[in-house]
């Protein structure tokens with residue numbers, strides 16, 4: 001890793017508040033925020049568009065042939081491009097979430113997205129969030145945080161977000177899906193979700209977003225200043 005850049009790895013299960021708090025902390029620190037889940041979501045959307053069974057690992061691996069996935073940053077905001085098309089909104093639907101979790105268990109998909117993540121981190125002060133950032137993608141990151149919260153609270157946050165977008169899904173289906181994704185993400189053979197040994201654990205159950213951001217910033221400052 002280029003020693004002149006600062007890399008902060010934030011990992012944790014879906015709905016723990018990683019993206020909202022990491023984005024705000026990155027803004028406050030003047031770093032870029034990199035949401036790596038968006039990359040897996042773009043691969044998932046590509047598979048859905050091609051009507052591929054996302055549980056079929058060989059078919060998912062074959063679906064990578066000839067595709068391009070890129071991240072671009074405009075005014076500090078990340079956009080994800082699939083074959084040059086901005087799919088930043090399409091990747092946020094519940095089917096795209098499940099497809100992302102499925103495709104992320106495919107070794108070829110992880111290998112396909114690895115260099116892109118490493119390359120961005122080598123060139124920018126950044127906060128990168130995902131599932132395996134502190135353990136696999138950036139094992140030398142100066143700061144590693146594992147952010148979590150109870151499943152009920154995480155489902156509640158997701159449910160409110162979806163309701164605000166006009167979705168009519170039930171709380172129970174959001175909770176069930178979240179538990180299924182947690183299970184998939186932490187039990188897959190390759191790069192499973194788990195805290196890096198040298199990570200700081202941050203449980204955000206009952207913690208306001210403002211306090212989460214303050215805490216993340218103070219952990220970063222303590223480690224790098």
Ligand code: DC
Nearest residue numbers: 014036037040100101104130131132
């Ligand atoms: O963070 P998210 O919910 O947008 O991630 C979508 C899926 O992608 C998630 O179920 C697990 C997977 N993922 C991963 O395996 N590794 C990462 N670094 C980021 C996400």
